[in-house]
Amino acid sequence: MIRLENVTKIYNGQVTALRDATFDIAKGEFVFLVGPSGSGKSTLLRMMNRQERPEKGAVWVAGRNINEMPDSKVPHLRRNIGNIFQDYKLLLNKTVHENVAFALEVIGRPKHVIRQQVPAVMDLVGLAGKQDRFPHQLSGGEQQRVSIARAFVNRPLILLADEPTGNLDPGTGEGIMRLLDRINKTGTTVVMATHDQRIVNMMRKRVIQMDRGIIVRDQARGVYE
Amino acid sequence: MLSRVGYIFRETWASLRRNVTLTVAAILTSAVSLFLVGGTFLVQRGFDNLLSKWSGGVQMIVYVNYSATPEQVDAIKQVIESNPTVVDVKKLDYLDYDRSLAEAKRLLAGDPGTFALLNKNNLPTEFKVVPMPGKTDVLVGLADGFDGLPKVERVVLARDQVQQISKLRNFVQTVTVGLSVLLLVGALILIWTTIRTAMFARRREIEVMKLVGATNWFIRIPFMLEGLIQGLIGGLLSCAFLVFFNRLWTNGVVQLQGENSFTALVVSDSFLNFVMLMVVIFGMVAGAIASGVAASRFLDV
Numbered sequence: 001m002i003r004l005e006n007v008t009k010i011y012n013g014q015v016t017a018l019r020d021a022t023f024d025i026a027k028g029e030f031v032f033l034v035g036p037s038g039s040g041k042s043t044l045l046r047m048m049n050r051q052e053r054p055e056k057g058a059v060w061v062a063g064r065n066i067n068e069m070p071d072s073k074v075p076h077l078r079r080n081i082g083n084i085f086q087d088y089k090l091l092l093n094k095t096v097h098e099n100v101a102f103a104l105e106v107i108g109r110p111k112h113v114i115r116q117q118v119p120a121v122m123d124l125v126g127l128a129g130k131q132d133r134f135p136h137q138l139s140g141g142e143q144q145r146v147s148i149a150r151a152f153v154n155r156p157l158i159l160l161a162d163e164p165t166g167n168l169d170p171g172t173g174e175g176i177m178r179l180l181d182r183i184n185k186t187g188t189t190v191v192m193a194t195h196d197q198r199i200v201n202m203m204r205k206r207v208i209q210m211d212r213g214i215i216v217r218d219q220a221r222g223v224y225e
Numbered sequence: 226m227l228s229r230v231g232y233i234f235r236e237t238w239a240s241l242r243r244n245v246t247l248t249v250a251a252i253l254t255s256a257v258s259l260f261l262v263g264g265t266f267l268v269q270r271g272f273d274n275l276l277s278k279w280s281g282g283v284q285m286i287v288y289v290n291y292s293a294t295p296e297q298v299d300a301i302k303q304v305i306e307s308n309p310t311v312v313d314v315k316k317l318d319y320l321d322y323d324r325s326l327a328e329a330k331r332l333l334a335g336d337p338g339t340f341a342l343l344n345k346n347n348l349p350t351e352f353k354v355v356p357m358p359g360k361t362d363v364l365v366g367l368a369d370g371f372d373g374l375p376k377v378e379r380v381v382l383a384r385d386q387v388q389q390i391s392k393l394r395n396f397v398q399t400v401t402v403g404l405s406v407l408l409l410v411g412a413l414i415l416i417w418t419t420i421r422t423a424m425f426a427r428r429r430e431i432e433v434m435k436l437v438g439a440t441n442w443f444i445r446i447p448f449m450l451e452g453l454i455q456g457l458i459g460g461l462l463s464c465a466f467l468v469f470f471n472r473l474w475t476n477g478v479v480q481l482q483g484e485n486s487f488t489a490l491v492v493s494d495s496f497l498n499f500v501m502l503m504v505v506i507f508g509m510v511a512g513a514i515a516s517g518v519a520a521s522r523f524l525d526v
Contacts, residue, residue, distance in 0.1 A: 078436060091429065107439055
């Protein structure tokens, strides 16, 4: 599903954020990217939906080399990739329902599809009945659920999560992880950057560990260390 | 498709309202600059009308009384042609009744009342005289002689009218073109700033849109529509100005009617309509393009 070949990313010609990264992620896998801040986890994620392009190497997503993809095709690539962030990135002037519907609206999905898919995904993330609240009326965990709903409403092949539990207390974070696990079980590939040791150890999934831009460990059913 | 159209209009409207001050500034500046652009065209057209009967190097017009017989007209022609070193005989042109009437119709566009009074029993026909190169002064010396011929009504010289009008025309042209270019640049900068501010206010939204896979065009179109609407409103306002000042101008010129040649300064309604249409289209296109470029410039969030 995702394949990186000798990917190197250098910012401003001097800071090496990634060096010679190579790995494969199969369809339906759940992968943790771990490592301290600045180790290149976020850069890796941003490579996978072409928010960044590498100086060297190739990034393959769903069988296509996305660095050689023309700009006009990038929106279609991104429709197959959901994104979740530490700070949720919700639109504060829109209700929960509008936030989720927005993702479908701006890619031109017809109204009847939106009417059908938004309530379904709200049920999935456990927010049924809160569609008309605004983000500031929700707890942090609930806001992250909205952002997961927005990322998943279009049924993407891949979900990229950048520190999704970073702002949440442990109990709430575990709830989010259970939700991501359920989404993964539907066949969606999940790649999650985190430095939340407890969660990585609890889930026992594949772990790719980064240190100063270099992959230092790639272990199936790994722990944080 | 329909939900997209709905989305685009909602976003455009919301954005226009969010930036009221900048929007109003952009609209007013574009209105004033478009007014000057349109006004330049109208003024030039007026001067061109006024000068058109002198076009092609004509330096002298000999007006012939309507009652002259073909033989008498021919006699006048022979006298004029008898100075082949002074008069460029090949370019000598005689406007018979029909052509004189056609010319009068053009020159009197602003004064249909006067035009309606013209007929075969009062409209003079005319000889348009072009001098040989460098012989203008000699030609002027011949004017009195031509004036004395039977059935010649009067002889009019270009140098009395044309030179002053040309000077005035060039002056007005420089001022209006200069001002309108300056103001157009100002209007475009304001539209640019409006769009940039609007995009900054919505950068989070745009970021989300890009991440969920909205196309750049989809993001850009509401902004372009916003610029287009600003240009459209500016253009319509400038049309109101144009109509108002054109009316003032026409009334003023008609007051001067004693010397009938000045009525040529008035432009026809069809030309005014044409200029207004151009100004509105130009405003819309310029607004849309400026904001489209501004939007692209700030799309890399």
